[in-house]
Amino acid sequence: MESPTAKISPEEIIYLDWNNALEILEKAHKSGLFVLIIGPKGTGKTTLVRKFASRMKKDLDSVNFSLRTRESHLVGSRTLDKGEISFVEGVLVKSMRSGTILYLDELNAAEADVLLRLDEALDDRRQLVLKEAEGQVIKATDDWFVIATINPLSHVGTKELPPQLLSRFPVRMRLEYPPEEVELEIVRRHVTIDESKVKDVKHAIQLAKNLREAAAVEELYYSPSLRETIAFAKMLNAGLSGRSAAEVVYANAYDQWGQVEYQKVMDMITSIFGDR
Secondary structure: OEOHHHHOOHHHOOOOOOOOHHHHHHHHHHHOOOEEEEOOOOOOHHHHHHHHHHHOOOOEEEEEOOOOOOHHHHHEEEEEEOOEEEEEEOHHHHHHHHOOEEEEEOHHHOOHHHHHHHHHHHOOOOEEEEHHHOOEEEEOOOOOEEEEEEOOOOOOOOOOOOHHHHOOOOEEEEOOOOOHHHHHHHHHHHOOOOHHHHHHHHHHHHHHHHHHHHHHOOOOOOOOOHHHHHHHHHHHHOOOOHHHHHHHHOHHHHHHHOHHHHHHHHHHHHHHHOOO
C-alpha cells in the first residue's frame, strides 16, 4: 500500500494535467462514482492516480492485474500459524474497511473469476461476503473510492470487460498521448534540457508521434511511451547525439520483430535526424 500523505507531497509527483483529468476525478469522488481510465501504456495513467491521491490526502492501495492475479490477492486467504487457522485479508478487503483509494491497474488483463469476485464488491451495496471467513460481510466505508485503468484491446493479454463490470464505472476517461508541445513540457519537468538540445528533443517527440500513429494502424508492433521521450533526453544529456539516442531508445526495440520492422523505424529516424 502506498501512503501519499506520509511519504509523498503533491508537488513531488510530476503530472502535467493538460486535459483537466484531475478535476474530473475530484468531481467523480465527490459524487461517489467510480472511474475507469482508458488509454495505452505510457500515457501517465498511474502518475495521474498517484497525483490525485496525494491531492486528496488519501492513502492509495493498488492491484496490478495479470493472468497470475488470483481471488486471494483481492479478498485474502486462510493461513496456518502455530497450529491455528486465521484469515489474512487481501487488498480489496483492507481498502473497503479503511476507505482508501483503490487503484485497479490494467483491469482488463484479469481472469474471469477474479472479475466476478470484484464485481460483487463494486455494486451499489458496496459489500463483500467472505465465504473464506465463515460468511463474514465486509461493508465499504462511505468514502471508499475506486479507480480502474484498462489498455486498448490491441495490447497483449487484454480482453473486453464484462458489461456488468463496466457499468460499475459510470465515469469513463480517455487518456491519450499529449500534444507535442505538452510532451516537451513534460520532458522538461523530468530532465534539465540545454537549449542547444531542444531541437533534438522535439525531433524525438515527432518520431514518437509517428511511431504511435503507425502502431495504431498496425503498421508497427510497438507504440513508444512518454518514458522513452524522457529517456531520450537523458541520453542526450549523457553525451549521445540525437540520432544515436534515437537508435538506442527507439529503433533497437523493433529489432525483435525482424529486419523489416527495424528498417522501417531506421528510415523514420533518418528522415527526421538525417544521416550519420
